[in-house]
Amino acid sequence: MVRAAATDEIFHALANPTRRRVLERLGDGPATVSELAAPFGMRLPSFVQHLAVLERSRLVRSRKRGRVRTYELVPERLQVAEDWIAARRREWEAKLDRFDAFVTRVSPS
Secondary structure (H helix, E strand, C coil): HHHHHHHHHHHHHHCCCHHHHHHHHHCEEEEEEEHHCCCCCHHHHHHHHHHHHHHHHEEEEEEEECCCCEEEEEEEHHHHHHHHHHHHHHCCCCCCCCHHHHHHHHCCC
């Protein structure tokens, strides 16, 4: 159940293009809220909500020095999504292999 909740949180975070772009930017290194928000034409409170979703999903972490909050990517956390996708791929490949074997058995040569 805990693993399912973590997977849900991560896919929720990844479902939004703004948040995906933030993650892509953080792939280049840590950045302040202002640096992250600059390319987006939205008000800061709205943008900070996106950062909160990313932080709740633990895809990013932040630290505050004085009045400046800096965010960084937690790339290991993407493993949860990768594992889920890999499991689905294995399931579908197995199903397709069984279907192929069935078709090969019943179709005339």
